[in-house]
Amino acid sequence: MDTAIPPSAPLPPLSDRWRPKLDESLLAWLIAAITLLPLAVVAASLLQPQREIWAHLGEFVLPRLLSNTAWLVAGVGGGTLLLGVSLAWLTAVYDFPGRRHFAWALALPLAMPAYVLAFVQIGLYDYTGPLQGWLRASFGDSHGFPPIRSRGGVILTLTLALYPYVYLLARNAFQTQGKRALEAAAALGLSRRQGFWRVALPMARPWLVGGVTLALMECLADFGTVATFNYDTFTTAIYKAWFALFNLPAASQLASLLVLLVLVLVLLEQKVRGDRRYTGGRSGAARPDRLSPWRGWLAAGYCLAVLALAFLIPLAQLLIWAKSVAAEQLDLRYFGFVGRSLLLSGGAALLVVGLALILAYVVRRRRDWPSRLAARLATLGYAVPGTVLAVGVFVPISWLENALIDSIKILGLGQPTQILQGTLLVMLLAYAARFLAVAFEPTQAAMQRITASQEEAAASMGLGRRALMRRIHLPMLRGGLLTAALMVFVDVMKEMPITLMTRPFGWDTLSVRVFEMTSEGQWEMAALPSVAIVLAGLLPVILLARDTEKDA
Amino acid sequence: MKFRPLLIVAALAACVPALAEEVTVYSARIEQLIKPLFDAYTKETGVQVKFVTGQEGPLMERLKAEGQNTPADLLLTVDAGNLWQAEQQGLLKPVKSAVLNTNVPAHLRDAAGSWYGLSIRARTIFYNTGKVKPADLSSYEDLASAKWKGRLCLRTAKKVYNQSLVGTMIARMGEPKTESIVRGWVANLAADPFSDDEALLKAIGAGQCDVGIANTYYYGRVMQRDPKQPIGIFWPNQKSSGVHVNISGAGVTRYAKHEAAAIRLLEWLSSDKAQNLYADVNMEYPVNPKVKPDERVAAWGDFKHDFINVAKAGELQSTAVKLMDRAGYR
Numbered sequence: 050m051d052t053a054i055p056p057s058a059p060l061p062p063l064s065d066r067w068r069p070k071l072d073e074s075l076l077a078w079l080i081a082a083i084t085l086l087p088l089a090v091v092a093a094s095l096l097q098p099q100r101e102i103w104a105h106l107g108e109f110v111l112p113r114l115l116s117n118t119a120w121l122v123a124g125v126g127g128g129t130l131l132l133g134v135s136l137a138w139l140t141a142v143y144d145f146p147g148r149r150h151f152a153w154a155l156a157l158p159l160a161m162p163a164y165v166l167a168f169v170q171i172g173l174y175d176y177t178g179p180l181q182g183w184l185r186a187s188f189g190d191s192h193g194f195p196p197i198r199s200r201g202g203v204i205l206t207l208t209l210a211l212y213p214y215v216y217l218l219a220r221n222a223f224q225t226q227g228k229r230a231l232e233a234a235a236a237l238g239l240s241r242r243q244g245f246w247r248v249a250l251p252m253a254r255p256w257l258v259g260g261v262t263l264a265l266m267e268c269l270a271d272f273g274t275v276a277t278f279n280y281d282t283f284t285t286a287i288y289k290a291w292f293a294l295f296n297l298p299a300a301s302q303l304a305s306l307l308v309l310l311v312l313v314l315v316l317l318e319q320k321v322r323g324d325r326r327y328t329g330g331r332s333g334a335a336r337p338d339r340l341s342p343w344r345g346w347l348a349a350g351y352c353l354a355v356l357a358l359a360f361l362i363p364l365a366q367l368l369i370w371a372k373s374v375a376a377e378q379l380d381l382r383y384f385g386f387v388g389r390s391l392l393l394s395g396g397a398a399l400l401v402v403g404l405a406l407i408l409a410y411v412v413r414r415r416r417d418w419p420s421r422l423a424a425r426l427a428t429l430g431y432a433v434p435g436t437v438l439a440v441g442v443f444v445p446i447s448w449l450e451n452a453l454i455d456s457i458k459i460l461g462l463g464q465p466t467q468i469l470q471g472t473l474l475v476m477l478l479a480y481a482a483r484f485l486a487v488a489f490e491p492t493q494a495a496m497q498r499i500t501a502s503q504e505e506a507a508a509s510m511g512l513g514r515r516a517l518m519r520r521i522h523l524p525m526l527r528g529g530l531l532t533a534a535l536m537v538f539v540d541v542m543k544e545m546p547i548t549l550m551t552r553p554f555g556w557d558t559l560s561v562r563v564f565e566m567t568s569e570g571q572w573e574m575a576a577l578p579s580v581a582i583v584l585a586g587l588l589p590v591i592l593l594a595r596d597t598e599k600d601a
Numbered sequence: 602m603k604f605r606p607l608l609i610v611a612a613l614a615a616c617v618p619a620l621a622e623e624v625t626v627y628s629a630r631i632e633q634l635i636k637p638l639f640d641a642y643t644k645e646t647g648v649q650v651k652f653v654t655g656q657e658g659p660l661m662e663r664l665k666a667e668g669q670n671t672p673a674d675l676l677l678t679v680d681a682g683n684l685w686q687a688e689q690q691g692l693l694k695p696v697k698s699a700v701l702n703t704n705v706p707a708h709l710r711d712a713a714g715s716w717y718g719l720s721i722r723a724r725t726i727f728y729n730t731g732k733v734k735p736a737d738l739s740s741y742e743d744l745a746s747a748k749w750k751g752r753l754c755l756r757t758a759k760k761v762y763n764q765s766l767v768g769t770m771i772a773r774m775g776e777p778k779t780e781s782i783v784r785g786w787v788a789n790l791a792a793d794p795f796s797d798d799e800a801l802l803k804a805i806g807a808g809q810c811d812v813g814i815a816n817t818y819y820y821g822r823v824m825q826r827d828p829k830q831p832i833g834i835f836w837p838n839q840k841s842s843g844v845h846v847n848i849s850g851a852g853v854t855r856y857a858k859h860e861a862a863a864i865r866l867l868e869w870l871s872s873d874k875a876q877n878l879y880a881d882v883n884m885e886y887p888v889n890p891k892v893k894p895d896e897r898v899a900a901w902g903d904f905k906h907d908f909i910n911v912a913k914a915g916e917l918q919s920t921a922v923k924l925m926d927r928a929g930y931r
Binding site: 105109110171175176177182196198199276277278279281285288289291292293294295297436439440443444447448450451454467470546549550552554555557561565566568569570571572 | 625631632633651652653654655656657658659662663666667668669670672686689690757759761764792793794795796797798799800803804806807809819822918919922923926927931
């Protein structure tokens with residue numbers, strides 16, 4: 050939609066209906082509380098010093114972990130940026146063989162959980178895998194083959210699993226920020242390449258930063274992938290303190306440090322991004338440039354290589370494994386697993402996107418530091434290892450539960466055993482604490498596209514806040530909200546620790562099934578529910594990619 | 602008297618919860634391995650078993666957070682280390698049961714009755730039959746000697762199975778001796794530590810390494826899928842301490858609402874009938890001495906157990922973890 054309001058139009062006075070009725074930043078803080086409460090529980094551990102454990106960790110564990118974590122952040126940050134931006138740029142601006150298919154297919158790895166990709170990669174490329182086996186059978190040995198269980202292997206795997214976050218958001222940016230800007234650049238004599246570096250890339254920055262932030266937060270919170278590779282990161286120390294030394298306070302302290310680190314990063318990013326406002330319509334569908342044949346085939350080859358490594362080959366391996374166990378494993382229960390996974394993902398997507406929308410709206414309207422801080426804090430949950438966050442969610446809920454039960458008993462109203470616990474509401478709130486970041490980034494990025502003059506013009510025509518929301522905001526936000534909803538949907542489908550900890554009796558999902566099989570190292574059996582997760586996530590991911598395509 | 606049937610129905614409805622006995626289990630043993638048993642129990646006794654599975658750590662935190670209002674009656678985990686921790690954190694309640702004391706040998710249960718072993722898992726040595734003769738092998742300690750340089754594979758030190766193995770070694774030999782052995786293992790590694798036992802066994806079969814340490818039921822699974830692999834099983838320390846064994850087991854929770862029913866389920870799980878089922882589904886060894894192992898398992902031969910109480914593994918777990926960190930065993 051192209052609501053061409055000349056920027057030079059005189060600004061009309063804002064009507065009284067524009068004034069907020071309830072303090073909106075309070076609303077933002079209420080939403081942030083969903084995340085802050087569990088984080089506060091985790092941070093409360095800082096009050097119980099664990100000197101002995103810290104001395105040990107500090108001397109023998111932390112130095113290597115910190116350098117490992119730094120490598121991972123640098124590698125995956127750089128890797129996802131490189132893959133995500135290059136693929137998004139190619140498919141958004143150029144035409145080459147298969148472009149239309151690659152445009153959506155390159156988002157497909159989003160449906161594959163990183164912890165699944167991890168065991169598939171090892172299954173494929175380790176010494177005992179088919180590739181090295183073939184090398185040994187043909188050439189006598191496979192010593193030249195780089196070890197997959199290595200720093201490079203983890204970085205590669207996480208990059209392949211997480212680049213779609215950057216790809217989707219970057220593509221959205223390249224598609225929507227106006228080919229017009231590029232055309233203007235071209236008119237000023239800039240080549241496509243110069244246009245990319247000097248116009249498109251700087252303009253896409255909020256989207257890129259958003260995508261990389263998501264990828265890095267996920268990477269910092271990841272446990273499944275690094276555990277499969279036996280690559281020690283900060284998360285490993287958290288789990289070591291908890292599961293091996295049985296010192297949850299120390300584990301929580303480590304987690305608090307991680308959150309603090311992320312907070313600093315996020316605030317730095319905010320500072321860099323500053324108050325700059327990025328706008329631009331969805332207009333100007335310039336025809337993509339046709340690449341010369343050999344360049345076109347090169348581009349197609351590059352896209353295909355990434356797609357094959359990140360999705361096609363792993364999926365093929367999963368299918369082979371799944372087929373080998375399907376006869377004994379596949380039964381009617383899978384309807385239940387799939388149904389519950391879909392229900393949870395759908396419910397969580399609605400709830401979380403609703404919250405993100407309110408949050409982004411408040412931040413836009415208020416633009417003051419308390420609202421912005423609230424939004425930033427609300428999105429920190431994504432960086433906390435899921436298991437730790439699960440405890441943070443569970444402790445206050447149990448406290449409330451026990452208080453409720455006790456008061457009911459005292460009032461003589463009966464002997465309840467469970468009220469909140471094991472209800473879906475608790476699960477959904479826990480998902481909200483974890484995935485607000487995923488919904489907030491695209492929502493806010495889309496919100497930034499609406500110009501103040503559009504709003505003001507609408508207001509001057511007498512539109513109230515609700516009408517403004519309905520007639521201007523929602524239509525313009527539709528793409529961003531859909532992106533947010535689908536990303537949350539797919540993420541919840543893959544989520545494991547919170548689901549494990551907060552699910553009601555009998556509420557096993559696909560990811561719970563994967564957990565049970567992988568915890569015993571039974572990859573073949575884990576392949577079946579993994580394939581189901583991928584298939585169930587496929588449709589949303591295709592929708593997601595198609596939606597950005599449609600805008601072109 | 603039109604409303605009398607209604608009254609009867611209401612009275613019956615009120616009785617139903619009291620009649621339908623049930624037990625609620627928090628289980629760190631996966632659904633695949635416990636559901637067949639619970640189904641059999643329900644079929645035999647009519648008692649419903651509700652359960653939720655998860656990781657030990659979070660399950661214990663959940664129990665702790667729920668406190669007196671927990672729905673859980675029984676906590677089921679693998680490895681005595683975990684059960685010992687649950688007991689230490691006050692999550693379990695000691696129970697007295699003559700049946701359990703008869704069925705479960707003393708070194709495989711808590712002295713006070715807070716938890717009981719239900720199956721035995723042996724952690725032993727495996728070797729590539731094409732490259733190693735059984736006569737070359739002797740003990741866990743020997744794997745640290747220079748002749749195994751570049752030939753050993755280990756699972757990650759983060760797994761509780763290895764922590765318990767090292768814990769019992771500390772109990773036997775003291776910290777300095779154990780540490781030098783663990784250092785020797787690390788120096789002998791042929792590949793980075795594996796994240797699971799099955800991968801390690803396959804690596805032995807494929808010739809990436811010559812020897813390694815793993816639990817026997819993983820061997821059972823690997824060989825069942827591909828019996829031609831050149832992997833042999835070896836029982837170490839037969840002239841000394843015996844093969845390191847651990848348990849999967851369970852304890853009644855401190856605030857169990859159905860304590861009696863939980864004890865009955867526990868007793869049933871240790872009985873002849875259930876023991877076969879319990880150990881067989883995962884190719885483990887029964888704890889009940891009267892029960893013979895599954896024939897696939899029996900085929901691996903008899904061996905002498907380490908009779909140290911498995912609780913020692915829990916007690917020394919954090920010492921073991923720190924020792925392995927110092928030795929550079931990841």
